[in-house]
Amino acid sequence: MFDRFQRGERALLVQLRLEPAAGAAAHGADDGGEFRELARSAGVEIVGLVGGSRRRPDPRYFVGAGKADEIAAEVAARGAEVVIFDHALSPSQERNLERRLRCRVLDRTGLILDIFAQRARSFEGKLQVELAQLRHLSTRLVRGWTHLERQKGGIGLRGPGEKQLETDRRLLAERIRAIRQRLARVDRQRDQGRQARRKAEVPTVSLVGYTNAGKSSLFNALSGAGVYAAGQLFATLDPTLRRIRLPNRQAVVLADTVGFIRQLPHDLVAAFRATLQETAEADLLLHVIDASDPRRDEYTEQVDAVLAQIGATDRPRLLVYNKIDLTGAAPHVVPGSDGQPARVWVSARSGAGLDLLAREISRLVGGETVQGWLTLPPSAGKLRAELFSQGAVLHETTTADGQWALEVRLARKLLQRLSGQYDIPLRPTPAAVNSVATPPGPA
Numbered sequence: 519m520f521d522r523f524q525r526g527e528r529a530l531l532v533q534l535r536l537e538p539a540a541g542a543a544a545h546g547a548d549d550g551g552e553f554r555e556l557a558r559s560a561g562v563e564i565v566g567l568v569g570g571s572r573r574r575p576d577p578r579y580f581v582g583a584g585k586a587d588e589i590a591a592e593v594a595a596r597g598a599e600v601v602i603f604d605h606a607l608s609p610s611q612e613r614n615l616e617r618r619l620r621c622r623v624l625d626r627t628g629l630i631l632d633i634f635a636q637r638a639r640s641f642e643g644k645l646q647v648e649l650a651q652l653r654h655l656s657t658r659l660v661r662g663w664t665h666l667e668r669q670k671g672g673i674g675l676r677g678p679g680e681k682q683l684e685t686d687r688r689l690l691a692e693r694i695r696a697i698r699q700r701l702a703r704v705d706r707q708r709d710q711g712r713q714a715r716r717k718a719e720v721p722t723v724s725l726v727g728y729t730n731a732g733k734s735s736l737f738n739a740l741s742g743a744g745v746y747a748a749g750q751l752f753a754t755l756d757p758t759l760r761r762i763r764l765p766n767r768q769a770v771v772l773a774d775t776v777g778f779i780r781q782l783p784h785d786l787v788a789a790f791r792a793t794l795q796e797t798a799e800a801d802l803l804l805h806v807i808d809a810s811d812p813r814r815d816e817y818t819e820q821v822d823a824v825l826a827q828i829g830a831t832d833r834p835r836l837l838v839y840n841k842i843d844l845t846g847a848a849p850h851v852v853p854g855s856d857g858q859p860a861r862v863w864v865s866a867r868s869g870a871g872l873d874l875l876a877r878e879i880s881r882l883v884g885g886e887t888v889q890g891w892l893t894l895p896p897s898a899g900k901l902r903a904e905l906f907s908q909g910a911v912l913h914e915t916t917t918a919d920g921q922w923a924l925e926v927r928l929a930r931k932l933l934q935r936l937s938g939q940y941d942i943p944l945r946p947t948p949a950a951v952n953s954v955a956t957p958p959g960p961a
Contacts, residue, residue, distance in 0.1 A: 529562040530598035727806035728817040729777030735866040766887035810844035
């Protein structure tokens with residue numbers, strides 16, 4: 519008989535370096551800093567880190583019998599209540615390790631799922647996390663219920679002849695099916711919102727990036743929103759959308775999404791596919807990168823890999839190097855060339871370079887900005903109202919014959935859309951507006 523051990527809060531971390539196949543990158547080659555941050559984000563007390571290297575995972579214990587004995591000795595010496603592996607373990611490996619170590623064992627996927635469960639706040643986020651947890655648990659039922667692998671019997675226990683494992687699998691499948699149906703309804707609601715924005719020609723700008731790169735801080739700086747931001751992994755989980763207005767007076771929807779990480783669990787990506795659809799269908803991706811992190815190039819590749827998973831590699835992209843206040847670099851823009859996206863160096867904390875970022879966003883989603891005078895007849899009242907609602911009117915006067923003379927500043931695409939039903943020429947003013955460097959603000 520094998521009973522699952524209860525989870526504790528004193529954690530021993532295990533991280534191995536696996537020799538890569540020819541031409542592949544080494545797994546677990548980092549210094550353990552990110553792994554420690556993940557464990558701290560889960561709220562555990564770290565009592566030690568066991569390292570090592572192997573050519574390939576051991577099929578029984580992942581770490582090999584000798585290393586398993588070493589870990590067991592560390593568990594006893596340090597009073598660890600849970601052992602967390604920075605690797606994906608099979609159900610049988612978790613079961614064998616728990617029997618040998620005599621404590622709870624958690625792999626990287628289970629750790630990340632635990633963090634997401636703590637951080638989910640919205641109804642949709644909680645459903646997505648529960649779906650990912652149930653999908654992960656469905657392959658591991660045998661680990662905790664081997665003592666119930668017998669049919670029900672005895673007075674009051676005679677049932678349909680189902681084993682306890684079969685009952686649990688059936689109940690799990692029913693719950694997963696119910697959650698998928700609920701998420702499908704949420705996805706339809708999100709799709710209706712996207713269709714409404716497309717119909718109104720309101721572009722969507724989605725922030726993506728490695729977790730803890732400063733996405734939420736940048737989102738707050740651009741939109742004035744009060745999204746929680748902290749120097750920890752997955753500080754925010756639930757997606758947030760805000761409507762802002764660019765310097766060319768065009769309105770866009772800014773979307774803050776969940777941060778990515780090395781080896782993001784496939785179940786989690788699948789569960790959050792509806793949320794990540796905002797990224798896959800965005801008109802522009804702001805890829806936020808921590809300019810102060812020495813491993814930023816590696817993390818950029820990890821984000822690119824997740825974007826490929828969700829089918830967002832063809833989206834226009836702008837690289838935003840954040841946290842330049844920690845590097846001493848000055849805010850600047852490196853134009854894109856040879857198919858490479860442009861780069862903008864900013865600081866969300868100090869606000870340095872946000873005007874340059876606003877200008878680049880305007881250029882990529884709004885095109886050329888124009889400024890000039892429009893003379894509208896009384897029959898163009900609807901156009902006048904639209905221009906005011908877009909915040910494009912700088913000055914207004916009334917001509918002697920009762921017409922409106924408006925000085926406007928807005929994106930040329932927006933002007934063409936609004937004035938498409940009227941044949942009203944724009945008389946340009948001497949001041950060119952393409953160099954306007956006003957940061958965006960809430961619409």
